[in-house]
Amino acid sequence: MKKEPMPFISVNHLKVGQRGVVTDLEGDDHIVQRLLEMGVTPGCPVQVVRFAPMGDPIDIKIRGYHLSIRKREAAAIQIRLDS
Amino acid sequence: MSFQHTNLLEQEERFMTVALVGNPNSGKSTVFNALTRLRQKVGNYPGVTVEKKLGRAILPDGKAVNILDLPGTYSLAVRSPDEQVVRDVLLGTMNDTSRPDVVVCIVDASNIERNLYLVSQIQDLGVPLVIALNMMDEVGKQGRKIDPEKMQEALGIPVVPMVASKERGIDALKRVLAGGVHFAPERTWRMPDIMEEEVAVLVKWLVHTQGMDKSVAFSEAVIYLTNPHIDQGDLKSLKDDWLNLVSAARERIARKGVRWRSAAIEARYDWIHRSLLEVIEEFPAPKMRKSDRFDAVLTHKVWGWVVFVSVMVLMFYTIFTIASYPMEWISQGFDWLSGGLKSVLPAGDFRDLLTDGIIAGVGGIVVFLPQILTLFFFISLMQDTGYMARAAFIMDRLMSQVGLHGKSFIPLLCSFACAIPGIMASRSIENPKDRLVTILVSPLMVCSARLPVFTLMIAVLIPNTSPLQKAGIMLLLYFMGIMGAILMAWVLKKTIIKGPTPPFIMELPPYRYPSFKATMLHMWERSRLFLKKAGTVILVFSVVLWALMTYPKMPGASADEALRHSFAGRAGILLEPVIEPLGYDWRIGIGLIGSIAAREIFVSTMSIVFNINESEDGASLQKAFTGARWADGRVLFTPLTCMSLLVFYVFAMQCFSTLVVTRRETNSWRWPIFQCAYMTFIAYVVALAVYQGGRLMGFQ
Numbered sequence: 001m002k003k004e005p006m007p008f009i010s011v012n013h014l015k016v017g018q019r020g021v022v023t024d025l026e027g028d029d030h031i032v033q034r035l036l037e038m039g040v041t042p043g044c045p046v047q048v049v050r051f052a053p054m055g056d057p058i059d060i061k062i063r064g065y066h067l068s069i070r071k072r073e074a075a076a077i078q079i080r081l082d083s
Numbered sequence: 084m085s086f087q088h089t090n091l092l093e094q095e096e097r098f099m100t101v102a103l104v105g106n107p108n109s110g111k112s113t114v115f116n117a118l119t120r121l122r123q124k125v126g127n128y129p130g131v132t133v134e135k136k137l138g139r140a141i142l143p144d145g146k147a148v149n150i151l152d153l154p155g156t157y158s159l160a161v162r163s164p165d166e167q168v169v170r171d172v173l174l175g176t177m178n179d180t181s182r183p184d185v186v187v188c189i190v191d192a193s194n195i196e197r198n199l200y201l202v203s204q205i206q207d208l209g210v211p212l213v214i215a216l217n218m219m220d221e222v223g224k225q226g227r228k229i230d231p232e233k234m235q236e237a238l239g240i241p242v243v244p245m246v247a248s249k250e251r252g253i254d255a256l257k258r259v260l261a262g263g264v265h266f267a268p269e270r271t272w273r274m275p276d277i278m279e280e281e282v283a284v285l286v287k288w289l290v291h292t293q294g295m296d297k298s299v300a301f302s303e304a305v306i307y308l309t310n311p312h313i314d315q316g317d318l319k320s321l322k323d324d325w326l327n328l329v330s331a332a333r334e335r336i337a338r339k340g341v342r343w344r345s346a347a348i349e350a351r352y353d354w355i356h357r358s359l360l361e362v363i364e365e366f367p368a369p370k371m372r373k374s375d376r377f378d379a380v381l382t383h384k385v386w387g388w389v390v391f392v393s394v395m396v397l398m399f400y401t402i403f404t405i406a407s408y409p410m411e412w413i414s415q416g417f418d419w420l421s422g423g424l425k426s427v428l429p430a431g432d433f434r435d436l437l438t439d440g441i442i443a444g445v446g447g448i449v450v451f452l453p454q455i456l457t458l459f460f461f462i463s464l465m466q467d468t469g470y471m472a473r474a475a476f477i478m479d480r481l482m483s484q485v486g487l488h489g490k491s492f493i494p495l496l497c498s499f500a501c502a503i504p505g506i507m508a509s510r511s512i513e514n515p516k517d518r519l520v521t522i523l524v525s526p527l528m529v530c531s532a533r534l535p536v537f538t539l540m541i542a543v544l545i546p547n548t549s550p551l552q553k554a555g556i557m558l559l560l561y562f563m564g565i566m567g568a569i570l571m572a573w574v575l576k577k578t579i580i581k582g583p584t585p586p587f588i589m590e591l592p593p594y595r596y597p598s599f600k601a602t603m604l605h606m607w608e609r610s611r612l613f614l615k616k617a618g619t620v621i622l623v624f625s626v627v628l629w630a631l632m633t634y635p636k637m638p639g640a641s642a643d644e645a646l647r648h649s650f651a652g653r654a655g656i657l658l659e660p661v662i663e664p665l666g667y668d669w670r671i672g673i674g675l676i677g678s679i680a681a682r683e684i685f686v687s688t689m690s691i692v693f694n695i696n697e698s699e700d701g702a703s704l705q706k707a708f709t710g711a712r713w714a715d716g717r718v719l720f721t722p723l724t725c726m727s728l729l730v731f732y733v734f735a736m737q738c739f740s741t742l743v744v745t746r747r748e749t750n751s752w753r754w755p756i757f758q759c760a761y762m763t764f765i766a767y768v769v770a771l772a773v774y775q776g777g778r779l780m781g782f783q
Contacts, residue, residue, distance in 0.1 A: 036348040039197040054480035066591035
């Protein structure tokens with residue numbers, strides 16, 4: 001992987017429309033397991049589609065479908081931003 | 084084919100059983116309805132509040148098969164009662180349900196990768212397996228093309244393409260079932276070597292010490308190894324040995340630098356990805372889906388609220404206007420029936436039991452049916468179109484403040500009309516604790532059965548109330564109910580139903596057209612369930628309550644004297660010392676006892692207490708209230724007493740039907756008893772605070 005060394009960023013810090021590739025999941029076991037099973041696995045592209053009207057939760061697109069997660073859960077998803 | 088609807092569950096054993104499994108929103112129920120054509124029966128699995136839907140389909144060769152519609156699930160790792168049922172049934176460890184002969188996994192073709200994850204888990208179990216590839220018509224809109232034949236080849240599992248909503252592919256599925264289904268082939272995916280080795284050790288242990296089937300042992304081993312906090316139930320008894328083995332295996336895997344949490348899941352998704360490479364054809368640059376454009380408006384910062392509030396207003400408008408006509412008819416119908424019986428039957432206890440006990444009691448519940456049906460209509464519509472998930476998406480921020488889930492919002496909102504559909508709608512909340520809290524606080528929302536009491540008491544409180552004053556007081560009462568529910572939810576989450584805030588990981592399914600037939604079916608099922616469950620209990624309690632208010636008899640006495648003489652009347656008098664601090668005398672006590680079954684009965688009971696002819700209008704009761712005095716000549720219905728009564732009815736349980744539904748949805752009498760106790764307690768304390776506090780401040 002020859003990329004600019006870029007700090008890992010978690011999905012909760014993304015802006016609407018930004019996309020990246022999942023590198024790792026870290027955090028509460030329940031959350032990580034559920035996210036993995038829903039298809040949020042390392043190597044998978046992910047995009048932030050929108051925020052709920054009150055700012056939380058987030059609507060992300062993964063494997064062609066929309067998944068709604070709170071920022072707390074989004075913090076568990078580490079990604080590498082698409083350049 | 085002669086078909087006996089009633090003994091469907093009894094005949095279950097004689098036919099082959101086909102289980103339908105699939106992700107939520109994969110159209111599983113549509114497939115079920117298309118296969119069984121309303122030859123279905125809804126019940127409950129023993130010991131849990133998970134719905135058991137069983138139907139019958141006739142195959143092309145004339146043979147009948149049982150179709151079992153299992154709850155929708157994303158995974159076989161058990162996290163909720165629903166998932167436990169799916170797993171237990173598939174393993175054949177469910178008490179009243181034999182292991183299915185064939186499993187049909189419904190796969191949403193427009194969300195194929197994630198849907199196939201469950202398929203891969205079911206494949207582990209070594210059961211005969213068919214894939215029903217549903218919603219094929221949506222694939223093209225995504226700019227994709229799926230070749231079912233290539234998919235069948237790649238997976239080694241029969242694939243039946245279908246559009247269940249248009250009944251396309253249903254016959255093909257029946258033909259496949261009639262032709263006999265082979266056992267699913269062994270998995271072709273592989274985890275990292277160290278994982279494979281460790282899983283093999285665990286499988287060997289399970290097979291040797293537990294006598295477990297090899298494929299089931301594999302499924303169990305993988306799920307346990309990868310889920311740190313799992314409780315699969317079937318392995319509970321051997322906790323220590325097994326858990327030690329598993330954690331030792333995890334350590335060895337971690338030492339090799341392999342992530343034991345995700346390795347198996349990644350391997351499955353990798354297999355899915357590879358298998359689909361040749362199957363899916365992508366067209367360049369698919370344009371934005373219609374569903375996404377809907378979402379841009381429906382979850383928009385401004386428009387999202389506009390639509391959301393409009394939908395809610397429309398729902399309540401329908402309930403309070405359109406539904407009020409059939410309610411009026413039903414109530415007139417019961418009056419007519421009771422009047423008819425009164426003129427036909429000779430006067431006596433039997434006639435009174437029929438008219439005042441049974442007809443009045445049951446009629447008091449049935450009259451709410453139009454409202455309940457309307458609510459179920461909207462709930463079903465919101466669920467089928469996908470709007471329900473958006474409502475949860477919009478409201479989650481607010482609900483999470485008190486530790487609840489966005490999905491708790493709609494059930495609570497429905498409870499403004501009637502807590503019964505609200506409590507029944509709480510089934511969509513997966514987390515059992517969130518669901519329980521939602522059920523317990525739902526009846527605090529001000530329902531429409533409280534309105535007659537409120538109207539009466541406001542009229543007594545402020546004679547000649549202007550509509551604006553009335554609306555203001557009503558609003559205040561609604562607000563108190565909402566605050567009560569919010570505070571109570573918060574308290575419950577902090578105390579007896581403690582638990583970590585569960586993750587909010589919810590699919591936002593694409594918007595879909597609702598099916599009229601499915602909506603009607605849903606309304607019918609729910610209402611029938613309610614009438615059946617509540618009806619019998621209401622009947623019994625109505626009779627008991629009638630007897631309490633009738634016996635012992637006092638020959639020749641007027642109605643109010645007879646009531647005073649009855650058990651209920653005596654209880655009201657006995658109750659006086661307890662309720663006097665709230666500003667109530669024994670007559671109000673009788674009203675409280677009379678309305679234990681349903682709040683609105685307060686009005687009719689008070690009419691009897693004050694000896695007012697039923698045919699007279701509400702104004703005469705209001706006049707009687709205004710003239711009522713304590714024994715020492717003080718005015719009974721002072722402003723403080725009226726307010727105390729108003730807040731009492733905001734918080735008090737006073738509804739048998741709700742308790743029965745809570746009993747059904749929580750599967751024990753413990754929670755409805757708790758619900759009734761805490762609500763009555765709050766009602767008492769708040770009414771006491773209002774009355775005594777008001778007096779301390781110098782009010783009357």
